Amino acid sequence: MCTTVTADSLPELILRRLVISEQVAAAKFGAGRPVDDPVREERELARVRALARDLGLDPDLAADFLSDQIAASKQVQHRLFARWTAHPDERPSAGPDLSVLRAELDGLTVALLDRLAASVPEPLTPPETPHELTQEPLRTAYRTLARQRPAPGASGNGP
Numbered sequence: 001m002c003t004t005v006t007a008d009s010l011p012e013l014i015l016r017r018l019v020i021s022e023q024v025a026a027a028k029f030g031a032g033r034p035v036d037d038p039v040r041e042e043r044e045l046a047r048v049r050a051l052a053r054d055l056g057l058d059p060d061l062a063a064d065f066l067s068d069q070i071a072a073s074k075q076v077q078h079r080l081f082a083r084w085t086a087h088p089d090e091r092p093s094a095g096p097d098l099s100v101l102r103a104e105l106d107g108l109t110v111a112l113l114d115r116l117a118a119s120v121p122e123p124l125t126p127p128e129t130p131h132e133l134t135q136e137p138l139r140t141a142y143r144t145l146a147r148q149r150p151a152p153g154a155s156g157n158g159p
């Protein structure tokens, strides 16, 4: 799996991550695994800090941003778990492979940080979506983006 940096916009990439999260939920529900995986989260956050340094982005900003994406993913997954527990007829028949989905998420992280580094540091608001499942998680995904952020390279981390 290669980690292609795409030309997609930040909002598109954020939405795509939530769509993959629905598949992650299916994989975990099918395998009887819990939504939360703190070890995986720690690894992702450490990687994002390293990527941010390479891109000239504030590592704290990048970590806050990824934490929002993880929190949003967990909201989607917990909602789906609750739905599938209450309505067995709505359960997905077969879950996709979690390791494949994680490789997709890792590739998206590179693209997301690349877009974040290229974006103007003006506050961004989450788009409205007709999908009830994703509206609240989208607000979570934009928590850091909704605040004024320092321009890339102006993070005060020194030369």
Ligand SMILES: O=C(O)C(=O)C[C@]1(C(=O)O)C=C[C@@H](O)C=C1
Binding pocket: 024, 035, 036, 037, 038, 040, 041, 044, 069, 070, 071, 073, 074, 102, 105
């Ligand atoms: O990789 C997983 O297991 C996921 O569920 C994805 C994810 C994430 O959004 O990156 C979300 C929740 C877990 O605690 C860890 C990571």
